[in-house]
Amino acid sequence: MNREGLHRTVRVDEAMGTRVSVHVVVRDDAPPLLGLEVDDAIERALAGLHEADWRFTPFCEESEIRRIARGELSLDDAHPDVREVEQECRAALAATGGKFSAWWRGWFDPTGYVKGWAVDRAMDVHLAELLELDGVVAVGVGVGGDLRLRALPHSGWTWNVGIADPQVRGAVLATITLADGAVATSGSAERGAHIVDPRSGEPAVGVVSATVVADTLARADLWATTAVVSGADDLAWVRRAGTRSGLLVDAGGRTRRWAGATEVTLVDAGVASL
Structure with a gap:
């Protein structure tokens, strides 16, 4: 695709223990107010990543993961996101034949899985909707060198x-x-x-x-x-x-x-x- 006539909005933040960047590719002739909608979607996506970081981090004693490990919070009483990630980690344990385990430390620590899960959630819930707006061509999230990418179908991007x-x-x-x-x-x-x-x-x-x-x-x-x-x-x-x-x-x-x-x-x- 010809990159002429396009510009990229980039927002960089710190979350999930690493640097996060959100990229939105927009046509130069996009409606003037599109920038406000792009900024709002980026803010919501980053807020979702920070929320996941707070909930799942093993480095904060007040996170739900650490409270579960200490027996102060049951899985049944944890946030639905924690229960969802726990189920996905169980599926990953089975699918990999034990080569991936969120329990190898002796307690549930999904650090090796939740980063990708949280970025997928941010993309699917907050950023993908930008592709429905006139002028947006592509959206992407980079986190610690890993990438989740989308482009407008048939755009050629x-x-x-x-x-x-x-x-x-x-x-x-x-x-x-x-x-x-x-x-x-x-x-x-x-x-x-x-x-x-x-x-x-x-x-x-x-x-x-x-x-x-x-x-x-x-x-x-x-x-x-x-x-x-x-x-x-x-x-x-x-x-x-x-x-x-x-x-x-x-x-x-x-x-x-x-x-x-x-x-x-x-x-x-x-x-x-x-």
């Missing part, structure tokens, strides 16, 4: 996403062109060995970077984490994950890619499309 090479600072390993969907990256390249295999309690260190493209950020983030825990030699989970595509890099620099449920091999070296 696509988001161009670069996947960083975990072994060469500043280099791009692959590019993604996406109109609607989500991209998540997990691994040790940026934050060290922070992902723990819940089956052993030990850090997962074989994969330095795993990027997954899926319909939602919750799903992309879940399976990116699962890819790190599974290791570079195990792609059996791809058949049941329901992801669109992905790429992982192991500690020795080997890459593996897949599309749908099938691994793909690239002949040409250099930057590839994912």
Whole structure:
């Protein structure tokens, strides 16, 4: 799509323990009052993320998650969002064969899942409605390097996403062109060995970077984490994950890619499309 005649409104905030950016792409000839509606939707989306942060954070003793852990609040009496995330975490535990668990610490801590869930909620409830307004072409949310993206159907707009090479600072390993969907990256390249295999309690260190493209950020983030825990030699989970595509890099620099449920091999070296 020709980018001429378009401009982007960007709002940056801190939530979910990281930097959050909301992007709205608008035609230059949009109605003058559209900016007010865009600002309102962004405010509501960010407020929803802050609310989820307050409710689910394990770092505040007054959060519902910490109160549940101490036995001061039952799951039945918790906010409906907490019960919804708990059920989704149980489904994720089963779907990944135990490679993802919100209970590996001995108490319910959905930190590894709730960020994607909250961003999906912000998109679906507050931001996607902007695409119904005359002049709005696309909306996106970036959170800690992960992305949830939407575009007006038939507009021709696509988001161009670069996947960083975990072994060469500043280099791009692959590019993604996406109109609607989500991209998540997990691994040790940026934050060290922070992902723990819940089956052993030990850090997962074989994969330095795993990027997954899926319909939602919750799903992309879940399976990116699962890819790190599974290791570079195990792609059996791809058949049941329901992801669109992905790429992982192991500690020795080997890459593996897949599309749908099938691994793909690239002949040409250099930057590839994912």
